[in-house]
Amino acid sequence: MSKLLFVLCILLTAFFAQSKPISVSVLTKLNMPLGNVVVYLTPKNPRPSNIANKVEIMDQVNTQFLPHILAIQKDSQVRFPNSDSIKHHVYSFSQAKTFELQLYKELHADPLLFSSIGSVELGCNIHDWMLGYIFVVDTPYFGKTDIKGHLMLDLPDGEYQLDVWHPRIQDKLSALSRQLVLPVESDIKIILGASLLPDVNQYEEISGEFSDYE
Amino acid sequence: MKKYQVNFLIMNKILKCKTALYSQTLPLFFLSLLTITSDGLAVEVKGLVQLNYVKASDQSSWFEEDTGILAYSKNSANVQQAFIELSDNFSNGLSYDVVANYYQLGEQNVGLSQAQISYKPLSNSKLRWRARVGFFYPKLSLENVDTGWLSPFTYTQSAINSWVGEELRTAGLEVTLYSPGRTRNSPISWEFHGSLFKANDPLGTVISWRGFAMHDRQSLNNDRVPFAPYPSVIGKDRIFHPNYVEPYHELDGNIGFYLGTHIEYYKQSTLRYYYYDNQADPLVVSHERLYAWRTKFHSLALQHKFDGNTRVLGQWLSGSSVMGNRFVYINFDAWYVMLSHKYKAHRISLRFDKFKVREDDIFPWDPNNSDGHGVTLAWRYDLNKNWQIGAEQHINKNSADIRASLGQNVEIDQQQSLAVLQYRW
DSSP states (O other), X not given: OHHHHHHHHHHHHHHHHSOEEEEEEEEOTTSOBOOSOXXXXXXXXXXXXXXXXXXXXXXXXXXXXXXXEEEEETTEEXXXXXXXXXXXXXXXXXXXXXXXXXXXXXXXXXXXXXXXOEEEEEEESSXXXXXXXXXXXXXXXXXXXXXXXXXXXXXOSEEEEEEEEOTTXXXXXXXXXXXXXXTTOOEEEEEOSSOOOOOOGGGGTSOOTTSSOO | OHHHHHHHHHHSEEOOOBTTHHHHHHHHHHHHHHHHHOTTSOOEEEEEEEEEEEEOOSSOBGGGTSOBSBSOOSSEEEEEEEEEEEEEEOTTSEEEEEEEEEOSSSSOOEEEEEEEEEEOOOOOSSSEEEEEEEEEOOSOOSSOOBGGGBOSSOSSOOHHHHHHHHHOOEEEEEEEEEEOGGGGTOSEEEEEEEEEEEOOTTTTXXXXXXXXXXXXXXXXXXXXXXXXXXXXXXXXXXXXXXXEEOTTOBOSOOOEEEEEEEEEETTTEXXXXXXXXXXXXXXXXXXTOOBOXXXXXXXXXXXXXXXXXXXXXXXXXXXXXXETTTTEEEEEEEEEEEEEEEETTEXXXXXXXXXXXXXXXXXXXXXXXXXXXXXXXXXXXXXXXXXXXXXXXXXXXXXXXXGGGGTOOSEEEXXXXXXXXXXEO
8 A cells, every 4th residue: 555655656746747838929029920930948957868869851842941940959860851853952051060962862861960059051052942941959848839829848847948049030039038937937928029031931832843944 | 140159159258167076076075074973973864755646747847858847747656755864963063964865856866965064162142153064055945944955844845945946055154143032031033144155156047948847856966957958048059058957066266145134033933034146257158058147136034833833934036147148137036925734743735836037138039038826735644753644736827938939838737736655764
């Protein structure tokens, strides 16, 4: 009986110490929801996390990067498959990761390791309209807002710094940063102060098929 | 009778023709390049074969030295297209691209239609540049956007690009300054192209005598485009020119140029304008009696995609060509408009073409006026990523005054039906 009580106590403690979902909303200056925003919470007392061999995917589909924005944890690897029937030549000049990769159709390139935090802007030297981002964070607690500007995250109680990132945000990112104590605060709303950069994602809406002879 | 011939000899600076020097050395150059670069590198090989059954027009074509403006002369099964494209990109920004074709129709059956080396340095700048050198097409066309400069829309191409494919190729250098809109957070992308080139001096010959035609036969590197033996052309006491043209010769040593601009709104709407001038000296004639034709034109191409599946595109070409001391002088105008819709694996395209050549020269006995219009309707269905089937119906009404000199009707109606099986890899 005492053993059973002990186990129950452990389970209950574990349950209450366990994560509680928090909700984050990102709204523009005009109070419109902003989707695809990377939201990441960095714990004040980080626990060691092992992400060895974690491989994320940044695909090329219909001469576009898919996803447009990929959020990954530092020290993850990213594989760049090529689902198109034509070749790509992916590159980045960003400080967080400078590289170039020839992606022949039906040939698999080795995944690349991303060990520095920050944004990595991707281009293709064959298809100049292609643009994608990899955003590298140093925490296991991150995600992207949905089309309604919402993100639900499960994370353990504790103190965190919440940050957001999106290539169209012009606000100073440190000004959008929040210090949080969980579970006290669980419904967070970020409202941008500056206008967004123009939305040019229409580049992704109409396919590049038979646009030019390459 | 001899007066004209003497005049020609005096007036024309007869050059020792550098017989297709460029076009003959080109394949060797690229083959050796391939041998060097293929070692351990991933050369990309693409290829395409189209087999057709054609129900041909009653009027035989220029390939049979007749006056029809459609490629086929009898009902038959044919290899319509066959080519291999070899290309590779290197990390230093260099790439090459060679297209080797086989054609059943025509004079040169195996050869190169394009061979170029490009340099496009990796850049994250808003303003970038690139260059290419070799034997290539200026990017005038929004119709010829498939591999091997084929049209993914119809098999029988527009009058404009049929002519470009058979007579025009740039043997030279093109430098491009460009700015991709996405790097500027702008929906507008633009490019400026400038080119200097040699060769291509006889450009304009075939549309002056035969007139515009509609087909998909691209001339190869050392090709010869035949046409009917019009008495005013071949007569020794007349213009005294063979009833063919080898379009890629350098005859006068002059350097031609073109300038072009592309403006694009997202990937949705595109405008391309080019001004082309081969700067040829029209008084120069080779021992083969091929002339340098001073040919200049403006080309304006437009495309708008309503969505990912439906687009309208068109092109307008207007220019002039002169040979000799105004022995032949023509103004030409052509345009087309095409609607293309993709539904699942089906693509249906409908094109209307109109073309006109008007002369203003000194020889009334060599009539060069021709014109016509045509409608082309094509259906193409992708069975899978390799196989495609398709069918096309083309009709046109065309006239060429010069037919009268062969005892033919000046004005004719032509139609052609095609069933095509295509394999690509």
